[in-house]
Amino acid sequence: MDRDGHIHSPFCPHGTKDTFEQYIEQAIKKGFKEITFAEHAPLPDGFTDPTPARDSAMSWDNLEHYLSEISRVKLQYQGQIKIHAGLEIDFIEGYEDKTRDFLNEIGPRLDDSILSVHFLKSADFYHCMDYSPSVFGEMVRKYGSVNNVYTKYYETLLLSINSDLGPYKPKRIGHITLVHKFQKKFPPSVVFNPTVLNILHTIKEQGYELDYNGAGTAKPLCKEPYPPDWVVKEVRKLKIPLIYGSDAHQAKEIGQGLEQILMG
Template sequence: MIRDGHIHTPYCPHGTKDSFYQYVERAIELGYKEISFTEHAPLPNGFIDTTPSKDSCMDSSQLEAYFADINELKTEYGNTIKINAGLEVDYIEGFEEETKKILDLVGSRLDDSILSVHFLKYDEKYDCLDYSPDQFEAMVKRYGSIHQVYQRYFETVLLSIQSDLGTFKPKRIGHMTLVRKFQKKFPIEDRFNNEMMAILGAVKMYGYELDYNGAGIAKPLCKEPYPPNDIIEKAIQLGIPIIYGSDAHQAKELNQGKQLLFNQ
C-alpha cells in the first residue's frame, strides 16, 4: 500500500499554513492510499520549550479543533483515501509521567502516532538538537564534542523505546538519526554502529515500527534519509516494519525522499 505515515498540518507553528485539503489533494494526486496526520503533540506540562522561537508544537487548547478537522476530512474523503488522526509525541527525559498524561487524555482518539526525540537533557538543561546549525554548535561546545552530542542523542532514543508511557505509547520511532541533520557542517567519522544496533534490537524486542523519514534528503546539511539506507536494510533483516514518512510541513513536501525500495 502506498502510504505516508508522517505529515504535519496547519496546526504546526513552525510549518506553513497549507490547508488540510491541500495535503489530502496532493496525496491523492501522488497515488497515496493512506496518510497519517501526525502533528507535534503539546509538550508535557512543566516543560519549557527551549527553542528561541518557542514554536516546537501545537498548543493543548487546539487539540479539539485538530481532531474535529481530521474527522471532517475522514467523512469527506473516506471513499478515496484512508486518513489517520495522529500525533508526533516528544520523548523528553524526566517528563515521562507528564507525557503519559497527555497520551491518556488523547490516546483513544489516535489512529496512528510517532515517538520522537528532539530535546536532549544534559547537565540538567534541555536543548533542541535540530533547531538550527547555530544551536547545534552551541550544544557541541557545551557537551564538549560532536561525539558527545551524538552519544547523548542515541542514548535518549534508546530510553524513549524503553520508557513506560502507558497504554497509548506510540509504537513507531521517529527519525532515529535526526542528530545527523547538520552532518555536512559538523562531520563525524564514527557511525555509532553499536548504538544503532542496540536501538534496532530494542525496536524489534518491543514490536515497534521504524519511521523511514525522507525529510533528511531535502535538508542541505544532511542529504540522507533518517535513518540512512544501510540502517534500514539492517532493520528489514530483523523483520522490523518500515513506514515511510515525508515529514512534510507543507503540501509540496509530500513524497520527499521517497525511494522505490521502500515503497509502502
Template structure:
C-alpha cells in the same frame, strides 16, 4: 501502495498554513492510499521549549479542534483515501509522567502516532533542540563538550524512549532515529557513530515497534540522506522491523519528498 505515516498540518506552529485539503489533494495526485497526520503534540506543560519562538509543538488549547478537523476530513475523503489521526509525540528525558498523562487523555482517539526525540538534556541542565539550526547544534556540542557526547546522549535518549512506560497509548513507531545527523555535512559524525544502532534495533524489534523511514533528510542541505540512512534501514528490514515511509511534510508541496530516494523495497505497504 503508498503509505505516508508522518505528515504535519496547518496546526504546526513552525510549518505552513496549507489546509488539510491541500495536503490530501496532493497525496491523491501522487497515488497515496493511506496517510497519517502526525502534528507535533503539545509539549509537557512545565517544559521550557528551548527554541526562540517556543513553537516546537502545537498548543494544548488546539487539541480538540485538531481532532475534530481530522475526524471531519476523514469522513469527507473516506471513499478516496484512508486518513489516520495521529501525533508526533516528543520523548523528553525527565518529562515521562507528563507525557503519559497527556497520552492517557487523548490516546483513545489516535489511530497511529510517532515517538520522536528532538530535545537532549545537556550537562548544564539546559535542553537543546538538536534539529533546530546549525547554531543550536553547535551550542549543544559546546554544552556536552564534544560531538561524540551529543551522539551518545542522543542514542541513549532514543533507547530510553523505546523502553519508557508511557501507558497503553504509547506510540508504536520510533521517529527519524538518526535525526542527530541532520547537520552531519557541517558537523561530521564521530567515527563509529552508528555503533549503538544494532542494539537499538534489537530493542525496537523486541517491543514490536515500527520505524519511521523518513525522506525529509534528503532535502536538508547539511544532511542529504534519509533518517535512518539506507544501511540502517536495511538492517532494520532484515531484523523484521516494519519500516513506514514518512515524508515529514510541513507543507503540502512536500508530500512525497524522499519517496524516490529511499529503498521502497524495504517499506511497509
C-alpha cells in the same frame, strides 16, 4: 508506496498554513491510498520550549480543533483516501509521567502516533537538537564534542524505546537518525554503527516499527533519509516494519525523499 505515515498540518507553528485539503489533494495526486496526520503534540505542562521562537509544537488550545478538523476531512474524503488522526509525541527525559498521563487521556482518540526525540537534556538545560546548525553548534560546545551530542541523542532514543508510557505509547519510533541532520557541517569522528544496531535490536524486542523518514533528503547538511540505507538493510534483516513518512510541513513536501529510499 501507498502510505505516508508522517504528515504535519496547518496547526504546526513552524510549518506553513497549507490547509488539510491541500495536503490531502497532494497525497491523492501522488498516488497515496492512506495517510497519517501526525502533528507535534502539545508539550508537557511545566516544560519550557527551548527554541528561540518557542514554536516546536501545537498549543494546548488547538488540540481539540486539530482533532475535529481531521474528523471533518475524514468524512469529506471518505472513499478517496484513508486518513488517520495522529500525533507526533515528544519523548522528553524527565517528563515521562506527564507524557504517560497525556497519552492515557488522548490515546483512545488517536488512530496512529509516532514517538520522537527532538529535545536533549543536559545537566541544567534542554536543547532542541534539530532546530538549526547554530543551536547544534551550541550543543557541541556545551557537550564538548559532536561525538558527545550523538552519544546523548542515542542514549535518549534508547530511553524513549524502553520507557513505560502506558498502553497508548506510540508503537512507531520517529526518524531514529535525526542527529544526522547537520552531519555535513558537524561530522562525528567515530562510527556509531554498533550503537544503532543495539537500538534496532531493542526496537525488535519491543515489537515496534520505524518511521522511514524522507525529510533528511531535503536538508542541505544531511542529504539522506532517516535512517540511511545501511540501517534500512539491517532493519529488513530484523524484519522490523518500516513505515514511509514524508514529514511534510507543507503540501508540496508530500512524498519527499521517495526517490532516495530503498523500496521493497
